[in-house]
Amino acid sequence: MPARPDLAAHYRDLPVLVTGGAGFIGSHLTRALVALGARVTVIDDLSGGSEENLSDLLPGAGSTIAPSHGFRFVRASILDCDALEQCCRGVALVFHEAALASVPASIEQPRRYLDVNVTGTQQLLETAVRCGVRRVVFASSSSVYGDQPVLPKVENQMPDPLSPYAQEKLTGEHLMRVWALCYGLGTVCLRYFNIFGPGQRADSAYAAVVAAFASALLKGRRPSIFGDGSASRDFTFVDDVVQANLLAGSIHGLDAPPAQEPMLAGGVMNIARGDRVTVLELARLMAEIVGIDAPPEFKPPRFGDVLHSQADISRARKWLGYEPHTSVRDGLKATLDWYRSIRD
Ligand SMILES: NC(=O)c1ccc[n+]([C@@H]2O[C@H](COP(=O)([O-])OP(=O)(O)OC[C@H]3O[C@@H](n4cnc5c(N)ncnc54)[C@H](O)[C@@H]3O)[C@@H](O)[C@H]2O)c1
Numbered sequence: 001m002p003a004r005p006d007l008a009a010h011y012r013d014l015p016v017l018v019t020g021g022a023g024f025i026g027s028h029l030t031r032a033l034v035a036l037g038a039r040v041t042v043i044d045d046l047s048g049g050s051e052e053n054l055s056d057l058l059p060g061a062g063s064t065i066a067p068s069h070g071f072r073f074v075r076a077s078i079l080d081c082d083a084l085e086q087c088c089r090g091v092a093l094v095f096h097e098a099a100l101a102s103v104p105a106s107i108e109q110p111r112r113y114l115d116v117n118v119t120g121t122q123q124l125l126e127t128a129v130r131c132g133v134r135r136v137v138f139a140s141s142s143s144v145y146g147d148q149p150v151l152p153k154v155e156n157q158m159p160d161p162l163s164p165y166a167q168e169k170l171t172g173e174h175l176m177r178v179w180a181l182c183y184g185l186g187t188v189c190l191r192y193f194n195i196f197g198p199g200q201r202a203d204s205a206y207a208a209v210v211a212a213f214a215s216a217l218l219k220g221r222r223p224s225i226f227g228d229g230s231a232s233r234d235f236t237f238v239d240d241v242v243q244a245n246l247l248a249g250s251i252h253g254l255d256a257p258p259a260q261e262p263m264l265a266g267g268v269m270n271i272a273r274g275d276r277v278t279v280l281e282l283a284r285l286m287a288e289i290v291g292i293d294a295p296p297e298f299k300p301p302r303f304g305d306v307l308h309s310q311a312d313i314s315r316a317r318k319w320l321g322y323e324p325h326t327s328v329r330d331g332l333k334a335t336l337d338w339y340r341s342i343r344d
Helices: 007-011 024-035 081-088 103-108 110-130 164-183 209-218 238-248 279-290 314-320 328-343
Strands: 015-019 039-044 072-075 093-096 135-141 186-192 224-226 265-271 297-299
Touching: 007 238, 015 024, 024 039, 024 238, 039 081, 072 081, 081 110, 093 110, 103 110, 103 164, 110 135, 110 164, 135 164, 164 186, 164 265, 186 238, 209 279, 209 328, 224 279, 238 265, 238 314, 265 314, 279 328
Parallel strands: 015 039, 015 093, 039 072, 093 135, 135 186, 186 265, 224 297
Antiparallel strands: none
């Protein structure tokens, strides 16, 4: 296991860009970086995220961070070359969270998804090289594994994407590797498994399952399950994925050449808890925490959804010293508390 990096020393005054920083995961990551003293720019077109997710950092009534801190929010698309170039200038490290992130919507709108998730990712890499960025940490997805019966999923398993979204994440990983090999840019790919927590949108038709269940249960309604509920997921609390990003953005120092450190040449790591809970168990657990009796309603399964998902996290442990800290129950309690707080 590598020596644990001194995160405070590494991030203090470090110029960092978070793409998609107004989204669910990006906003948690942004807050953690600001708390460590990094100088953070966020680029987000707010197509999926919201300024509210960053309200404590933005100037205005709710702001808790002094403007002198150097936090900057740029409302623009990563497809806008000029805006992206301005955001990348002077930056040492990029966390690439921006994406269109719904599996069903990617099946409905494959061209729109391709533009943002593939062209946008390549454009980010080209701009990063031009601007002298030293490392890009990429938000990939467990969806690249598809529905193979082998569990847990290990990184050297053959990918089998089942949707445009999953294929685009796999292409993103390949772009990360190629940009390390051809242009010497340090790149790391983190395959997230079902991340949940405060700030996740519950108001879209494609809301992640925890957000959708929370929204239903807190209104006293029965949660809807697509399929029979036996599908299982490696539900991971957002703080753990933030921790993985902070480690990936600091491990070996930003001057480490990718050629000498395979992890930095598009190395792929699963980021999860390393166990799994069925969707039915999740619904029961959440109803128990809320304190209501609300048996789920069952709907037809959705095409493109994988059946079972559980990660082997040995590689992230070995390469990053990553360790998940939050149990599913504790994460759900914190998440439900947050949904309650925004309703009050
Ligand atoms: N939440 C999960 O369980 C999960 C699992 C696997 C991978 N991921 C990946 O993690 C990343 C963050 O996911 P999230 O759950 O926070 O989703 P999210 O939708 O909340 O965040 C994505 C952000 O990207 C922004 N964005 C979209 N298109 C953009 C564009 N063209 N230019 C600039 N910004 C743009 C959106 O406005 C949004 O704020 C995504 O790349 C997603 O694919 C998430």
